Amino acid sequence: MKKLGLTALCGVMLFTSSTTAHATERLLPGLGNTGYDVQSYAVAYDYYPGKTQMPASVDITARAEQTLSSFTLDAVARQVKSVTVNGLAADQQLDNAKEKLTVRPRIPLLPGLPFQVRITFVADRSLEPRSPSFPEQDNFDHWTDWNGGFELMGQPNRSHLFFPMNDLPSDKARVSFRVSVPKGYQAVANGTLRSERTKGARTTYVFGTRDPIPTHVAQLAVGHLTEFKGTGPHGLPLRSFIDSSKAKQAGPRMALVPGQLKWVEQAIGAPYPFETYGVLGVGGVTGYALESATLSMFNADYLTAPPSDGDGTMIHELVHQYFGNAVSVKSWDDMWLSEGHAAYYTGLYQDSKGQRKLVDFMRDAWQFESGERPKYGPPGRVTDLNGILFGTNPGGAVTLYALRQKLGVQTFQTIEKTFFERYRNKAASTQDYIDVVNEVSGQELKSYVKAWIYGAKTPPFPG
Numbered sequence: 001m002k003k004l005g006l007t008a009l010c011g012v013m014l015f016t017s018s019t020t021a022h023a024t025e026r027l028l029p030g031l032g033n034t035g036y037d038v039q040s041y042a043v044a045y046d047y048y049p050g051k052t053q054m055p056a057s058v059d060i061t062a063r064a065e066q067t068l069s070s071f072t073l074d075a076v077a078r079q080v081k082s083v084t085v086n087g088l089a090a091d092q093q094l095d096n097a098k099e100k101l102t103v104r105p106r107i108p109l110l111p112g113l114p115f116q117v118r119i120t121f122v123a124d125r126s127l128e129p130r131s132p133s134f135p136e137q138d139n140f141d142h143w144t145d146w147n148g149g150f151e152l153m154g155q156p157n158r159s160h161l162f163f164p165m166n167d168l169p170s171d172k173a174r175v176s177f178r179v180s181v182p183k184g185y186q187a188v189a190n191g192t193l194r195s196e197r198t199k200g201a202r203t204t205y206v207f208g209t210r211d212p213i214p215t216h217v218a219q220l221a222v223g224h225l226t227e228f229k230g231t232g233p234h235g236l237p238l239r240s241f242i243d244s245s246k247a248k249q250a251g252p253r254m255a256l257v258p259g260q261l262k263w264v265e266q267a268i269g270a271p272y273p274f275e276t277y278g279v280l281g282v283g284g285v286t287g288y289a290l291e292s293a294t295l296s297m298f299n300a301d302y303l304t305a306p307p308s309d310g311d312g313t314m315i316h317e318l319v320h321q322y323f324g325n326a327v328s329v330k331s332w333d334d335m336w337l338s339e340g341h342a343a344y345y346t347g348l349y350q351d352s353k354g355q356r357k358l359v360d361f362m363r364d365a366w367q368f369e370s371g372e373r374p375k376y377g378p379p380g381r382v383t384d385l386n387g388i389l390f391g392t393n394p395g396g397a398v399t400l401y402a403l404r405q406k407l408g409v410q411t412f413q414t415i416e417k418t419f420f421e422r423y424r425n426k427a428a429s430t431q432d433y434i435d436v437v438n439e440v441s442g443q444e445l446k447s448y449v450k451a452w453i454y455g456a457k458t459p460p461f462p463g
């Protein structure tokens with residue numbers, strides 16, 4: 001992200017069953033469940049203009065990590081109508097205050113075995129409870145309605161307002177959206193258009209991802225949208241969408257995307273990781289942009305501004321497709337691995353385009369980081385919600401810059417490429433990054449990196 005400005009069970013089962021969430025997130029306790037691992041979500045909505053409620057369903061495929069007589073999903077909904085597990089009706093209880101749906105399957109789930117859950121529910125875009133851990137800091141609409149349509153902003157812990165899920169950044173899954181809309185409306189979501197069928201006055205769009213993505217970058221937009229198609233490096237299909245009322249002015253910025261992809265591939269030393277890319281320009285997005293997987297989201301006004309105004313934010317969100325999305329963070333305490341890379345490569349890009357010297361970019365970041373660390377906390381141990389969303393950008397970037405200055409450009413580039421390739425389609429932690437640094441450099445740099453990531457004070461500016 002970038003700121004811009006069961007009922008009766010035998011005793012054995014009860015001993016090993018699990019209904020509660022596991023405390024895996026230091027800042028967002030209660031979020032997620034480590035008792036199972038999700039492989040895919042297939043979400044369906046029927047959209048009706050002027051109504052916030054949408055008939056909805058989600059089909060989840062997952063694997064039990066332990067015996068489960070019951071399990072929870074993160075969820076907020078107007079109503080849950082029915083739940084089946086492996087085709088059999090299950091008991092269910094929705095608690096919107098706790099943001100949990102508890103499911104008791106007819107037959108307990110066994111460790112290592114796959115299971116399917118089907119939930120029919122009523123989604124309601126007027127249900128916007130604030131983040132339970134930091135209600136005073138949750139200043140965004142997450143169901144973002146604008147101009148007769150809507151889009152999603154789930155980062156870091158609000159995507160379960162959209163559909164029941166395991167809302168942990170480490171539990172990646174393939175996501176598809178099947179959305180029916182009336183005439184004149186389009187729907188677009190992560191991944192590739194799989195089908196588009198019109199029946200009577202309604203059209204049903206199905207979009208899905210080829211690869212697993214973290215839940216916080218799930219995206220679906222409905223509205224009056226105009227599509228820009230193109231081709232990127234190696235024939236990569238590009239598709240971007242913008243609010244149709246702004247489409248006429250969007251051409252120059254849309255034309256930048258193939259060149260940006262080429263630059264980022266060369267800088268990171270690895271091909272773009274997903275099956276498609278594009279940008280989404282919509283309303284209701286104020287003061288931020290979001291790295292929605294395969295479809296970075298911006299305010300439509302940013303995408304219609306002249307390219308001479310700078311395209312650093314486009315680079316930032318594109319780099320997140322590598323770091324943050326393809327390599328996701330194991331916990332929110334590792335968010336600097338996502339934001340730090342997005343900011344670092346933005347600095348490198350601006351330097352390569354003669355816009356600003358890398359050292360100046362990094363000195364500004366270091367100065368900001370030194371001043372803000374007492375407020376946000378160190379990048380690996382931020383103090384609050386704003387820290388997760390925005391506080392790890394400069395500190396993470398300067399940490400990477402410090403390593404580059406210490407080890408030299410070539411060794412640093414090998415670290416980056418190795419880390420990306422090793423953790424692509426997986427989740428990585430700070431320790432995972434340190435292990436790659438040590439392995440590639442042949443040095444013991446654990447305490448050096450830890451001072452940057454966890455220290456109470458920002459280390460001196462490199463060099």
Ligand SMILES: [Zn+2]
Pocket residue numbers: 001002316320338339342
């Ligand atoms: Zn970011």
